[in-house]
Amino acid sequence: MNQPIRLPAQAPSWSRFGAWRDQRLARLTALAGWLADSSLDPTLWQEPLSELERRLQRDQVQLAFVAELSRGKSELVNALFFGSTGQRVLPAGVGRTTMCPVEIFNDPEQPISLRLLPIETRAESRLLSDWKARPQEWQEHRFDGGDAVAMSRALQRLCDTVQVPLERARELGFHLPEDDGQVSALTAAAGGAGPAQDVEIPRWRHALLNIEHPLLAQGISVLDTPGLNALGAEPELTLSLIPSAAAVVFLLSADAGVTRSDLQLWTDHVGAAGRARSFVVLNKIDMLWDPLRSGAEVQAQIRGQCESVAQVLQVPPSRVFALSAHKGLLARIQGDDTLLQRSGLPQLEAALGECADRERRDWIEGSWRATLLDTRQRLERDLDARLRLADEQRMELEALQGKSKHAAAALLQRADAERLEFDAAVGLVQAVQAVNARQMARVAELLDAKRALQRLELLRRELRSALVKTGLRAALADACDELGLSMNRAESLLEENQSMLAGACVRLNNEFAFSMPLPKALRLDGARLDLEAMRADYLRFAGAVQWLRMQSSAYADRVLLSAQARLRSIQERGIADAQHWNRAAVASLQAQTRERRRSLHRRLSNLQQVAHADGELAERIQQLRQRAEQLRELRQQLSNRFELALPGAEALAAAA
Structure with missing residues (x-):
C-alpha cells in the first residue's frame, strides 16, 4: 500500500520555517488590511509590503548534492525525503543510478510530473534556463503524486542511456577515458572501446521532478548532480545552480576516502565559495561495521576517516558527517529507530534542517525589519505633517473667535x-x-x-x-x-x-x-x-x-x-x-x-x-479638533500595528 510523503519526525527543524513563514504572512496580511482600511496614503506602504509578501511566498532554498558516481547521492536523497513512502523512489544501487542532474521541487501551478531534456540539446547554443522556458522540448511523464510506486517507475527513466559514436560523445561534451587515462562516466559498448566503437552516454541532459511533498512545499528544493562528467559538461551547474544553493552536500565513500576524482570535483566545481556552505558526508559507513571488531574500534576508525577527510578538504570536522544512507533508508522503511540512530542520518538531517531554516530566516529577516521600519517612518512623518496642519488650522480659526468677519x-x-x-x-x-x-x-x-x-x-x-x-x-x-x-x-x-x-x-x-x-x-x-x-x-x-x-x-x-x-x-x-x-x-x-x-x-x-456664514466658526474648530484627535489615535494605532509585525513581536505577545 502506498504511504503519503511525510516530514521526518526526527528532524523538527525541517518544519519550523513553514510555521514561521505562515506566521509572518499572517502578520503582513493583517497589517496590509489595516492600512488599506485607514486613511493613510497607499503609495507610502503598498509597494514595499507587497514586495515582502512576494519574497515570503516565493522564497526557495536549494540543497545541492554533489559527488562522483556511486557515492550514494540518490540513496541519501531517498533517505532524507522519501523514507516515509515505504520504498526507494529515486533509482539507486548497483548498476542503477541517476545519469543526469535532477531538480526536485514543488510547484502547485504545474502538473505532478517528471520532465526530461534530451541529451542532444547540448549541441545547441542554449542555456538550461532557456530550455526551461521551452516546455515543448521536454519529454513529460505524469503520474499520480500519491502513488509512490508510479513515481518510482517513472524515475527509472533517469537511468536511461544511449549508444553513440565516440566523436558524437565528444561533441556533446563528454570526457572520454582515453582523453586523459582516467575512469569516466562513459562505458564502452560491447565489443571493446576502440576508436570506432560506440559508447554509452546518458539519454537525458537534465530532469525536473515536480511532486507534492510537505518539505518541498515549504520552499526547499533539491539538486542531485551525477558526477564529474555531468558537472564538467554543464557550466551552468558549476557557475549558477551550485553557487546559488544554500548548502552543498558533498559525498564520499567511507572505504575510499578522498580519491583523485573526488578532489578534482571538490576543487573545480564546489570551490572556495562553496566550501563555506558545504556539508561533507562520509557515506557507506556500514561497510566498516565489522562484527570481528569492537564497537569502539569501529568508531575510532570512522572518526579517523572523518578527521582525515576534514584535513584534506580543509573544512571544520563539525561539518563532516559519517553515515549510511542505505541503512538510514532501510530504518525509515522498517520503522527501526535503533538502526536509524546507528545509521547517522538524523545528525545530518538536523544540520541541514537548521541550515535551511537559518538561511531563509536570515535572508528574509534583515529586509523584513528594514522595510517595516522604513515604511513606518514614512507613514509617521506623513501623519505628523497632517496633524501639524490640522492643529495650525484649528489655532488659526480659534484666533478669529470674537472678531469680525x-x-x-x-x-x-x-x-x-x-x-x-x-x-x-x-x-x-x-x-x-x-x-x-x-x-x-x-x-x-x-x-x-x-x-x-x-x-x-x-x-x-x-x-x-x-x-x-x-x-x-x-x-x-x-x-x-x-x-x-x-x-x-x-x-x-x-x-x-x-x-x-x-x-x-x-x-x-x-x-x-x-x-x-x-x-x-x-x-x-x-x-x-x-x-x-x-x-x-x-x-x-x-x-x-x-x-x-x-x-x-x-x-x-x-x-x-x-x-x-x-x-x-x-x-x-x-x-x-x-x-x-x-x-x-x-x-x-x-x-x-x-x-x-x-x-x-x-x-x-x-x-x-x-x-x-454665522455660527460656522465653532463648528469648524470642533471638526478640526476631532480630526487632530483622530490623527493622534491613528498614529498610536500605526505604532502598535507595526510593533506587532516587527521581529520580536512574539516576545511582546508572550509578555502581554
Whole structure:
C-alpha cells in the first residue's frame, strides 16, 4: 500500500520555517488590511509590503548534492525525503543510478510530473534556463503524486542511456577515458572501446521532478548532480545552480576516502565559495561495521576517516558527517529507530534542517525589519505633517473667535496667497521630478551591460571558427571589469541625484513648511558583491583544467552564454536596487505634496464658510479638533500595528 510523503519526525527543524513563514504572512496580511482600511496614503506602504509578501511566498532554498558516481547521492536523497513512502523512489544501487542532474521541487501551478531534456540539446547554443522556458522540448511523464510506486517507475527513466559514436560523445561534451587515462562516466559498448566503437552516454541532459511533498512545499528544493562528467559538461551547474544553493552536500565513500576524482570535483566545481556552505558526508559507513571488531574500534576508525577527510578538504570536522544512507533508508522503511540512530542520518538531517531554516530566516529577516521600519517612518512623518496642519488650522480659526468677519476675510486672502506659494512649490516638485527621471534614466543606461555583453558576443563569434579557442578567460575578466566601472559611474550619478533631492527637500522644508526627510545614500553593494563572486567563479572555472573542454565550440558557447546571462542578472539587480531607492526617495515628496494640496483646500473651505456664514466658526474648530484627535489615535494605532509585525513581536505577545 502506498504511504503519503511525510516530514521526518526526527528532524523538527525541517518544519519550523513553514510555521514561521505562515506566521509572518499572517502578520503582513493583517497589517496590509489595516492600512488599506485607514486613511493613510497607499503609495507610502503598498509597494514595499507587497514586495515582502512576494519574497515570503516565493522564497526557495536549494540543497545541492554533489559527488562522483556511486557515492550514494540518490540513496541519501531517498533517505532524507522519501523514507516515509515505504520504498526507494529515486533509482539507486548497483548498476542503477541517476545519469543526469535532477531538480526536485514543488510547484502547485504545474502538473505532478517528471520532465526530461534530451541529451542532444547540448549541441545547441542554449542555456538550461532557456530550455526551461521551452516546455515543448521536454519529454513529460505524469503520474499520480500519491502513488509512490508510479513515481518510482517513472524515475527509472533517469537511468536511461544511449549508444553513440565516440566523436558524437565528444561533441556533446563528454570526457572520454582515453582523453586523459582516467575512469569516466562513459562505458564502452560491447565489443571493446576502440576508436570506432560506440559508447554509452546518458539519454537525458537534465530532469525536473515536480511532486507534492510537505518539505518541498515549504520552499526547499533539491539538486542531485551525477558526477564529474555531468558537472564538467554543464557550466551552468558549476557557475549558477551550485553557487546559488544554500548548502552543498558533498559525498564520499567511507572505504575510499578522498580519491583523485573526488578532489578534482571538490576543487573545480564546489570551490572556495562553496566550501563555506558545504556539508561533507562520509557515506557507506556500514561497510566498516565489522562484527570481528569492537564497537569502539569501529568508531575510532570512522572518526579517523572523518578527521582525515576534514584535513584534506580543509573544512571544520563539525561539518563532516559519517553515515549510511542505505541503512538510514532501510530504518525509515522498517520503522527501526535503533538502526536509524546507528545509521547517522538524523545528525545530518538536523544540520541541514537548521541550515535551511537559518538561511531563509536570515535572508528574509534583515529586509523584513528594514522595510517595516522604513515604511513606518514614512507613514509617521506623513501623519505628523497632517496633524501639524490640522492643529495650525484649528489655532488659526480659534484666533478669529470674537472678531469680525473682516478678520476671516483677511485670513482668506492670506490663504489665497499661500495657495499661490504652494503652486510655486508644486512647480519646484515637478521640476525636481523631471530632473530625477532624467538622472535615473542615465543610471539605467550606465548599468546597462551592453558593452560588456558585446565583448562576450564578439568572442562567441570568433571562437566558433577558431581552431584553437583562446582568450575566453581574459574576455570574462574584461567584461566583469567593464560592468564594475559602469557601477562606479552609476553610483557617482546616484550621489549627484541624492544631493539634488536633498537640496529640494531642504528648500521645501524651509520655504514651504514641508517635513521632508533627506534621502538616504545608496551603494550598489549587493550587485557589486554578485559581480565579484561571478568574476572569481568564472576565472577559476575557465582555467587550465577546463582548457580541453573549451576547445568544443558548443561548450565554449555555453560558458559565454552563461556569463552573459549572469551579467544581465547582475545588471538587473543594480537597476532594481536603484529604482527601489528612487521610488522610496520620491514617495514622501509626492505624498506630502498631495496632502498639502488637500489641506489647503480644507483650509480655504473652512475660511470661506466662516467668512460668509454665522455660527460656522465653532463648528469648524470642533471638526478640526476631532480630526487632530483622530490623527493622534491613528498614529498610536500605526505604532502598535507595526510593533506587532516587527521581529520580536512574539516576545511582546508572550509578555502581554
